[in-house]
Amino acid sequence: MSSLQTPLHQVQGLGAAHSGTGHFWRLRVTAVALVPLSLWFVFVVLGLAGASEVAAVSFLAHPWNALLMGAFVSFSLYHAALGLQEVVDDYIHTAGAKIFLMLFIRAALLACWAVSTFALIRIASL
Amino acid sequence: MADNPQKPGSPQAGRPLSPHLTIYHWAITMIASITHRATGIALSVGALVLAWWLVAISNGPEGYQTFYAVAVSPIGLVVLFGFTWSLAFHLLNGIRHLAWDLGYGFTPATAHQTGLWVIALSLILSVGIFAFSWTGHAGYLQ
Numbered sequence: 001m002s003s004l005q006t007p008l009h010q011v012q013g014l015g016a017a018h019s020g021t022g023h024f025w026r027l028r029v030t031a032v033a034l035v036p037l038s039l040w041f042v043f044v045v046l047g048l049a050g051a052s053e054v055a056a057v058s059f060l061a062h063p064w065n066a067l068l069m070g071a072f073v074s075f076s077l078y079h080a081a082l083g084l085q086e087v088v089d090d091y092i093h094t095a096g097a098k099i100f101l102m103l104f105i106r107a108a109l110l111a112c113w114a115v116s117t118f119a120l121i122r123i124a125s126l
Numbered sequence: 127m128a129d130n131p132q133k134p135g136s137p138q139a140g141r142p143l144s145p146h147l148t149i150y151h152w153a154i155t156m157i158a159s160i161t162h163r164a165t166g167i168a169l170s171v172g173a174l175v176l177a178w179w180l181v182a183i184s185n186g187p188e189g190y191q192t193f194y195a196v197a198v199s200p201i202g203l204v205v206l207f208g209f210t211w212s213l214a215f216h217l218l219n220g221i222r223h224l225a226w227d228l229g230y231g232f233t234p235a236t237a238h239q240t241g242l243w244v245i246a247l248s249l250i251l252s253v254g255i256f257a258f259s260w261t262g263h264a265g266y267l268q
Contacts, residue, residue: 028227031220038217042255047267049259053190055268056183073176080170087163109170112177119180126184 023082030079037072044069060123073116077109084109154241155234161245162219165212172209210255215248 003010014020044065048056059065084105092098150156182193196202222240225231231240258264 028224031224035217035221038213042213044267046255046259046264048265050265051268053183053187055265056190059267060180060183069180073173073180076169076173076176080166080173083166084170087167109173112173116173116177116180119177119184122184123180126186 023085027079027082027086030075030082033075034072034079037068037075040068041072057123057126060120061126063124066120066124070117070120073120074113077113081106081109153238154245155237158219158222158241158244161215162223165216165219168208168212169216172212175205175209207252207256211248211252214251214255215244218244218248218251 012020044059048059060069085102088098088101088105092101179193179197182190197206222231222244225240231237
């Protein structure tokens with residue numbers, strides 16, 4: 001026997017943290033998705049800067065624009081959760097502070113997602 | 127969960143430390159890496175402002191007026207420029223990171239050069255976006 005790992009553990013390839021390359025891969029997938037979405041977002045913000053509230057509503061109420069803005073918000077916040085976890089993992093070395101900070105960050109980002117999504121639905125029904 | 131070796135009186139006091147930020151000579155690659163993190167954290171805060179913007183739009187003309195007044199105040203514009211530059215930098219440097227993930231641009235000379243490009247382009251882009259707006263070209267979705 002050359003390894004202390006069980007054959008099942010080796011084949012799963014998840015390692016000691018039981019998540020394998022999942023965090024790394026999700027950060028990359030959301031990053032790639034955010035490249036075109038960010039460019040679209042800048043185009044929208046510039047286009048609505050100085051425009052009236054009515055113009056902003058009629059633009060964001062359009063199904064495609066609402067979906068794209070929802071996608072931008074969702075991918076951004078998921079990417080932020082993954083990225084901030086990396087920061088916490090690197091700089092916070094006590095278990096209690098780490099758990100508290102990660103729960104706080106995730107709760108804040110989830111609340112931010114819920115508020116943004118609700119606002120988009122409300123705009124669409126105005 | 128080791129004690130801080132720099133703390134007097136800790137069991138590890140006086141032990142040598144591996145070199146850190148204050149020891150190394152500053153390099154472009156290092157600055158770009160630190161800035162990528164800092165802009166990422168800043169953009170996470172920016173997501174809160176984005177949520178506020180969407181809520182303000184959903185609140186009707188009066189609600190939007192409040193947001194707009196804050197956004198175009200001097201402090202609001204400085205903060206918005208910070209977010210604009212952060213997004214430009216994080217986006218450009220993120221593409222640099224994705225290229226690295228594919229195995230491109232790893233030599234020190236190339237990494238140094240692309241780092242300089244990212245810094246320069248992010249500044250040009252964010253100043254360009256604000257210039258575009260100030261010369262009256264924004265608001266085209268009216």
